[in-house]
Amino acid sequence: PVNRTPEMQEERLKLPILAEEQAIMEAVAEHPIVIVCGETGSGKTTQVPQFLYEAGYSSDNSIIGITEPRRVAAVAMSQRVAKEMNLSQRVVSYQIRYEGNVTEETRIKFMTDGVLLKEIQKDFLLPRYKVVLIDEAHERSVYTDILIGLLSRIVALRAKRHMPLKLLIMSATLRVEDFTQNQRLFPQPPPVIKVESRQFPVTVHFNKRTPLEDYSGECFRKVCKIHRMLPPGGILVFLTGQAEVHALCRRLRRAFPHTRRRPPEREDREDSVEEMRKFKKSRTRARRAAAAAAAALPQISLDSYSVLPAGEGDEDREAEMDEEEEEALGSDLDLDLGDDGEDGGEQPDASLPLHVLPLYSLLAPEKQAQVFQPPPEGTRLCVVATNVAETSLTIPGIKYVVDCGKVKKRHYDRVTGVSSFRVTWVSQASADQRAGRAGRTEPGHCYRLYSSAVFGDFEQFPPPEISRRPVEDLILQMKALNIEKVINFPFPMPPSVEALVAAEELLIALGALQAPQKTESMKQLQRSRLSCPITALGRTMATFPVAPRYAKMLALSRQHGCLPYAITIVAAMTVRELFEELDRPAASENELAGLKAKRARVAQMKRIWAGQGASLKLGDIMVLLGAVGACEYSGCSPQFCEANGLRYKAMVEIRRLRGQLTTAVNTVCPEAGLFVDPKMQPPSESQVTYLRQIVAAGLGDHLARRVQSEDLLDDAWKNAYKTPLLDDPVFIHPSSVLFRELPEFVVYQEIVETTKMYMKGVSAVEVQWIP
Numbered sequence: 001p002v003n004r005t006p007e008m009q010e011e012r013l014k015l016p017i018l019a020e021e022q023a024i025m026e027a028v029a030e031h032p033i034v035i036v037c038g039e040t041g042s043g044k045t046t047q048v049p050q051f052l053y054e055a056g057y058s059s060d061n062s063i064i065g066i067t068e069p070r071r072v073a074a075v076a077m078s079q080r081v082a083k084e085m086n087l088s089q090r091v092v093s094y095q096i097r098y099e100g101n102v103t104e105e106t107r108i109k110f111m112t113d114g115v116l117l118k119e120i121q122k123d124f125l126l127p128r129y130k131v132v133l134i135d136e137a138h139e140r141s142v143y144t145d146i147l148i149g150l151l152s153r154i155v156a157l158r159a160k161r162h163m164p165l166k167l168l169i170m171s172a173t174l175r176v177e178d179f180t181q182n183q184r185l186f187p188q189p190p191p192v193i194k195v196e197s198r199q200f201p202v203t204v205h206f207n208k209r210t211p212l213e214d215y216s217g218e219c220f221r222k223v224c225k226i227h228r229m230l231p232p233g234g235i236l237v238f239l240t241g242q243a244e245v246h247a248l249c250r251r252l253r254r255a256f257p258h259t260r261r262r263p264p265e266r267e268d269r270e271d272s273v274e275e276m277r278k279f280k281k282s283r284t285r286a287r288r289a290a291a292a293a294a295a296a297l298p299q300i301s302l303d304s305y306s307v308l309p310a311g312e313g314d315e316d317r318e319a320e321m322d323e324e325e326e327e328a329l330g331s332d333l334d335l336d337l338g339d340d341g342e343d344g345g346e347q348p349d350a351s352l353p354l355h356v357l358p359l360y361s362l363l364a365p366e367k368q369a370q371v372f373q374p375p376p377e378g379t380r381l382c383v384v385a386t387n388v389a390e391t392s393l394t395i396p397g398i399k400y401v402v403d404c405g406k407v408k409k410r411h412y413d414r415v416t417g418v419s420s421f422r423v424t425w426v427s428q429a430s431a432d433q434r435a436g437r438a439g440r441t442e443p444g445h446c447y448r449l450y451s452s453a454v455f456g457d458f459e460q461f462p463p464p465e466i467s468r469r470p471v472e473d474l475i476l477q478m479k480a481l482n483i484e485k486v487i488n489f490p491f492p493m494p495p496s497v498e499a500l501v502a503a504e505e506l507l508i509a510l511g512a513l514q515a516p517q518k519t520e521s522m523k524q525l526q527r528s529r530l531s532c533p534i535t536a537l538g539r540t541m542a543t544f545p546v547a548p549r550y551a552k553m554l555a556l557s558r559q560h561g562c563l564p565y566a567i568t569i570v571a572a573m574t575v576r577e578l579f580e581e582l583d584r585p586a587a588s589e590n591e592l593a594g595l596k597a598k599r600a601r602v603a604q605m606k607r608i609w610a611g612q613g614a615s616l617k618l619g620d621i622m623v624l625l626g627a628v629g630a631c632e633y634s635g636c637s638p639q640f641c642e643a644n645g646l647r648y649k650a651m652v653e654i655r656r657l658r659g660q661l662t663t664a665v666n667t668v669c670p671e672a673g674l675f676v677d678p679k680m681q682p683p684s685e686s687q688v689t690y691l692r693q694i695v696a697a698g699l700g701d702h703l704a705r706r707v708q709s710e711d712l713l714d715d716a717w718k719n720a721y722k723t724p725l726l727d728d729p730v731f732i733h734p735s736s737v738l739f740r741e742l743p744e745f746v747v748y749q750e751i752v753e754t755t756k757m758y759m760k761g762v763s764a765v766e767v768q769w770i771p
C-alpha cells in the first residue's frame, strides 16, 4: 500500500498513463515482454514503476529495475518517484557510475544502462529482478540496444527455470518496428500499448528563411520577441551545446535582468481576471518590484559551472572550441514593438524580468532541479537547454518552444576513428518531439528557426548510436558474456560489418581476443574473425570499467610498482580535458589579461610536470600524471585547480575513477594491495621508461611519424605527422608539451578534427620503422 499525499494523488490522476494502468498490467501479466509507447510527459517513467510496485513485482525481496540512458534522468526520476510515493530514497533509489543510494530496502532502482550491463556480467540471470524496464528506448543508445538484445535471451532463460522475468520497453516516439518486426530479437512480437496523451495543440511557425550561421542570435531575437509581446507561459529554447547555452543565458539575463527577491505586493494578484489583463498587471507589478530590487541586490550569476567531460556528456563538450560569444546586446532587435514604447532600445530592461535557467546533461543535479520549480513571481521562466530537454525531462509550464533545429554530436570516421564534434540538423521526429514540449499544459507555439523546406529534407528518425561509433568496448563486454558470434547477436539494429571488423581487429591486437587461424579465403577469414574467442587477458580487461586500450594498460602494469601510476593515467585519459579551455574569447580587457596570464601559468606548470629526459618523452601523459599528483597533494582544492587552469570537476571525477579502478585491480590482483595515495611520489626514471612501454602498448595502433624533410612537398606539411590510416597530415596540438619537441615517432590518444587534424595526448616512442 502506498500512502501518497492527496495533492500528489490528484496530480497523478491528470496523467494520461493512469487510464492505461489496467491495460498495461494485464499485458505484463500475460506476456513476458511488453512495449509501452507514449509521448514524453505522459507518465511512463514516473508511473509504470509505481504500477508494478503496487501489483507486487517487488515482493520477496526483489527489485524493480529501470534503466535510463542518462545519469541526469536516473537521479531525477528516482527522487521524483520517491516523492510521489511518499517513500524514502532508501526504498526508491538510484545507481549511476560512481554513486548511488541503493540500500537493502531498495525496491525500485533507477540506474544508467551501463550499470545494468555490468550486473548482467556478474550474474547473467539477474535473479534480484522480477521486472526490468528499459526506458527511453527510442533514444537508441548503444547500451540500450545491447541490453534489449541480452534481455530477450535472459527472459527466455528465466522462463525455462521457472523464475519468470518481465521486460518492459518504454519509448516516446512510435518507432517500434525495430523491436516488433525483428524476428531474431523477439520471435513472438510483443504487444504494444499506446498511451494516448492529452497533448494540447501546438502551432508550429517556420521561419521564412533559414539563418546560415547565427542561430544563437536568432534564438535571442526570438525569445526577446516572445517575452515582450506574448502572454505568460514558459519558454524553452533548444541549442546544441553547453557553451552556447551559457552564452545565450548571459545575453538574456542582461537584456531582462531580475533579482531573486519576491515582489512585495502579492495582494494585488487576482486569479480570476482574464489572461491578458493579468499579464499586463503582473508586468506592472513586476516592474515596480524589480526596479526597487535592482538597486539593492547584486545580480545572480549562474554562469560559473565548470565542465565535467565524460562519455555521457559528449554532446556538451568542446562547444567552446568553435564558440563565438555574442555580446551584442539587443542592438539588432528588428522587432515591431508593442504599445509600450519603453520596451525598445539597447538598455537592459529590468521591467520585464526573465527567469533564465540553463539545462544540459552535465549540469549539477541541484542546478537542474531548479527548472522544475515555479519561477519567482512576476517573472517568466526561460529554460535554455541542449538536447536533454527533448525527451528525458519534462519541464512544467512551457508554452513556447524555440528550436534552432540543430544538434551537436560526436562524429567518428568509421575507418580512421578520427572524431569531431559536428552540429547537424535534427531529424523530423526530434523536431516534432521538441515542438511537443510546448503543449503539455495548454495550447502552445513552436518557433522553428528554419524553413519548412529545410524541415522537409530532414531525416525521418535519428540514426541509432550503435551505427555511429566504434564498438570495441561493447564487443569486449559481449565476448566476456560468452557471446562469441557477435554477428549473430540479436541487435535491434546491428552495427556495420566494418565497425565489427575494426573492433575485433583492435581487440586481437590488444591480445583480448584470439587471432583466427590463417585460411586461404578472405571471406572465410572474415567470418572466423567475427567469432574470435576471448582470451584470459581479455576477461581481465573486461572487468575494468574503461575502454579496452586503457584496460590493456592496466593489465600490463603489475611490474615495477607501476599500477598506481597506470591507474592515474588511465583515469585521467578516460575523464579527458583536465585543463580549462583558455583559448576562449574574452568579454573584457580585464578578462583577456587574466586569460593570458593563466595561459602562461598553465604552460609553465605543464613544463614542470613534464620534467626532462625520459619523463618529457612520456609527454602529455606525464603532464596528466603530474597534474593529478600535484592536485591531490594540494588536497584537490578548487583553489588549486583555479590557479593552475585545471577543471575542478574533472579532477573530482578522476579521483572517483581512481578509486573505482583501484578496487577493480585489487579484485583481480589482491596481492597488489593497492590504495589511492594522495601523496603519491613521482615515478622513478625506470618506472617512467616502463610506463612509456605500457602507453605504447595501449596506443600501438595510434602511431604517427614526423614527415621527413624530403617529403615536405608544401607548407601544409610543415611540422606534420603521417599516420598509416590517413592521407592527410596530422599535427601535435599547440597545448601539448611535445609541440616544440617534435619527436620522430609518437603515439596519440585520439585525433580530433577542428581547424586541423590534431593529435591529443601525445607521447614519444622509439620504433623500428618498417616502410
Ligand code: ADP
Binding pocket: 015, 038, 039, 040, 041, 042, 043, 044, 045, 046, 047, 076, 080, 372, 391, 392, 394, 396, 440
Ligand atoms: P514520460 O516518462 O512519459 O515522459 P514522466 O513520467 O517523466 O513522463 O513525467 C510525467 C509528468 O510528471 C510530467 O508531465 C511532469 O509534469 C511530472 N514530473 C516529472 N518529473 C517531475 C519533477 N521532478 N517535478 C515535478 N513534476 C515532475
Ligand code: MG
Binding pocket: 041, 044, 045, 046, 135, 136, 391, 392
Ligand atoms: Mg520518461
